[in-house]
Amino acid sequence: MTTTDTPVNNGVNVEALLGARAALTEAPEAAQFQWRATCEWQNGTHSHSTVEGFFGLGEEQSHRTRFSFDADHPEIFASQDNGVTPPELALVALASCLTAGIAAVAQNREIQLRRVSATIEGAMDVRGVLGADSDVRNGFSDITVTYDIDADASPDEIRALVAQSQKRSAVYDIITNPTNVSVEVR
């Protein structure tokens, strides 16, 4: 058996995150962020969204580059399938948020990750969005995320990573709790 003292490295700078937490605890105004996206209709159900700037730490900020996302619907909905459906984007948001959280928590707990794979499934009765049955909600009736994780940790420690990641996840909170939404027209 060989033992090495290689430090745990999941590519997360925990010291920076803990430093930010300490700094923002003292300066709550700097912790006020605003995330933004813009969306342009293309044709049919196809839209093109971009994300570049955001506000935080008291000033305008920008991603390193402009990211863009196409959304559409598949051909079985008589669309042209130029992109994923918006509910699928929501699933992507949840899975990527939880996965980022797992990496950060693992780093903080000094657990080396080798592989983290998630499968995310959202069940939906589309009679809701089609207006075919007003008793059916538009959104997901149920979301299931299944993780497959290879790490230097016991099964319970891995379950605790996943549980803690949910506790600190923005998108998990966004999806599980109500949010006031204002949609206005200029």
Next chain:
Amino acid sequence: MRTTTVVIGAGQSGLAMSRCLSDRSIDHVVLERGAVANSWRTERWDSLRLLTPNWQCRLPGYAYDGDDPDGFMTMPEVVDFITNYATAIAAPVQSGTTVASVRRTDGGYRVLTDQGEWQCETVVLAAGAFNVPRVPAFAEAVPPTVTMMTPMEYRNPEQLGEGGVMVVGASATGVQIAAELRRSGREVTLAVGEHVRGPRTYRDRDIHWWMEAAGVLDERYNEVDDIVRARRVPSMQLAGSPERATFDLNALRNIGVKLIGRFAGINGSHAQFSGSLRNKCELADLKLGRLLNTIDEWATDNGLDDSTPPPHRFAPTKIDPAPPLDLDLARGEIETIIWATGFRPDYSWLDVTVLDGKGMVRHDGGVADSPGMYLLGSPFLRRRKSSFIDGCRADAQELIVELTAYLDRRASPVRA
């Protein structure tokens, strides 16, 4: 009037400090708005018993010496215990004295009461950490047809109508009230957020026995990862019942209490619940697993494995596959909501700039961030057991050292 130390509050904390002050011949007075053990007399429901076993009721120079060491005191018994302590230690309690303000002066503090004014060098805040119920702001949006109550007003099921009850919060308070109301025949729904699961007994011994023996209750405030968070963790789901029953969510579910997610908000007349119930239960199950691992390791290391039943684990918390996320409060199924959502201290009389942004006293292990001011009886003040009677004992015995050193420094200032 002038004294060296004013202690505010004649509960277990203030009296423990009084005894420590007397031991060192420090002149002091204990101011009490009502009678000794006032909160225990006036702010508790009828069936409540202490969470900690009788043998663990220890105060400086005093301990339970009755014939039921493994039992749990009723509220009248707690009041007797604390009142007898006050008598035994001849505590200089001035009851019926409400503090109106505490201010800094050049030499210390000025404590203004409805019975006169005190000047002192040091002041000990021991008025309790659970004075005012914390109720979420959206409670205002609950339809007026629903009766609302906090655990401070709740006394027994007879106070309530026969209709359904929603208990919000699954700490020790929430689970005990939910169980009592369910046993009274009412439909009970329990809204569950973050909670701490605990069995009353494990391997034939009380969970508090194990937690004390394994050093969990004595874990110190400067040894935990995140003390700010540790101080806000809800109380473990325990009750002191003669049957030594466990009050976890599985036990509640077995008697027919409906478990739903955290009460997240109100939209119109609709109560909305978080979809996070599974995660909250998983977190609590895992945390309990870690506690039992600690206990089992300690038992092995200390040779208890031959004399106690073998380790085992409790069944995971069972929840419905799809607990409701929405409940129309206008439909009348819920007649009463009980907000068991925690308490906060009342410092409305504290005119000293020592409160943080959340209205809590800034302190380091009870040494407040204001010279000569000390805090007692607050969760995880110096150790995990700080909010228990036994915790007051340990904390007062350490804080008296700090307080005495402060007085000594003032008496003989170091010359530059």
